[in-house]
Amino acid sequence: GVQGGHFAVHTFLTGVKAQEARGLPDGGISLDQRAAEHVGSQTRFPVLNVGSPDGLHGGCQISWTRTGTRVPPIPGPRELYRALFIEDDAEARRQAMERLRLRASILDAVRDESRALQRRLSQADSKKLDEYFDAIRDVETQLSLSRKWQNVPKPKPPFPEPQNQGLAKDLPMMYDLIALALQTDSTRVATLEVGGSFVARDIGIQQGYHNLSHHGHLPEKIKLLVQIERYQVEQFSRFLDKLKSLEDPRGGTLLEHTMVLFGSGMGNGNSHRNDNLPIVLAGGGFRHGEHRAYPSDPHHKVPLCKLYVSMLRQFGIDTDRFGPVTGTLPNWEVTG
Structure with a gap:
């Protein structure tokens, strides 16, 4: 153990x-x-x-x-209550979508530079870079889900905010x-x-x-x-x-x-x-x-x-x- x-x-x-x-x-x-x-x-x-x-x-x-x-x-x-039940207003949603777009652009640039670098790395360093790519894919998945749910209404608040x-x-x-x-x-x-x-x-x-x-x-x-x-x-x-x-x-x-x-x-x-x-x-x-x-x-x-x-x-x-x-x-x- x-x-x-x-x-x-x-x-x-x-x-x-x-x-x-x-x-x-x-x-x-x-x-x-x-x-x-x-x-x-x-x-x-x-x-x-x-x-x-x-x-x-x-x-x-x-x-x-x-x-x-x-x-x-x-x-x-x-x-936790706010995450589950409180909706952002229209301006906050617009800003959130802009942040998602910017993060996606940064990820694209980082991925392209990393792939160019990978060809010059040792096997050990290349493995570390693969782990880095895995982390990028995790963030991309999070971005995709965030876009998907950005305009889907949340459940109604069941009681006042604690x-x-x-x-x-x-x-x-x-x-x-x-x-x-x-x-x-x-x-x-x-x-x-x-x-x-x-x-x-x-x-x-x-x-x-x-x-x-x-x-x-x-x-x-x-x-x-x-x-x-x-x-x-x-x-x-x-x-x-x-x-x-x-x-x-x-x-x-x-x-x-x-x-x-x-x-x-x-x-x-x-x-x-x-x-x-x-x-x-x-x-x-x-x-x-x-x-x-x-x-x-x-x-x-x-x-x-x-x-x-x-x-x-x-x-x-x-x-x-x-x-x-x-x-x-x-x-x-x-x-x-």
Whole structure:
């Protein structure tokens, strides 16, 4: 498994460190971005990444492109609400289209110059340039989608614009907005990272979240840490209830058609271990209702990426690998 304490947490959805991903077929792409490649062209937002850009070790860093570029998150409910529901006026749309045209022209010029340069490069440098071309293609795809949706009306705002109050207080609203994004088919893929900017004081706990995670086995610290994590799990449970209450156009509930993954890239914050991770998977057509404990000894560990392969296949992607791992999670059944 991946090790590295806080810095290995950034590999939660990739399964591999950036410097080790270069030789892999899909690079260091994260699970959300891989899923978005499959369905992203069908919605306004190929993927919604939500979470604080600030905090411990650089803020949210769980979403990555094939070329190893971090995807910055939408920082709060106000910005997410505006992206989902607030229309630009005619002048703002005109300026946006002009920016798209200018970016496309710049990309054309960069591509032409890069191709001329490629003929004079060594094999190693040529490979790096290929990665650069991949990044250009990613931007071109984004430009194409932006043009496509520029004049398509957004859903009507369901309630007044929320204000940002800090990650801890904002958590219920961000879950609600993600549920609305899925319900309105504004996106089919989303991430929400609760990182180091979670202020425990905002839920009545007077010690810092990070400090409590290094509890040193002190009961008084563990008690407070449990309160924080109970709050976070309660908001996740509330999100599942919300999805279960919403009808899906294909029949059944939105939860039945949505795979919801909840977990952490660190199994033990006190010792900075990145194995034995706590993972919950709900919805999405899998047969649930059991707790599985996998071997923890080094010779029989089960990589989390095997679950990701199972999820991608359930999402309609014909693949037998993700990151450095091949094969699905054994005995993982789907309903019907």
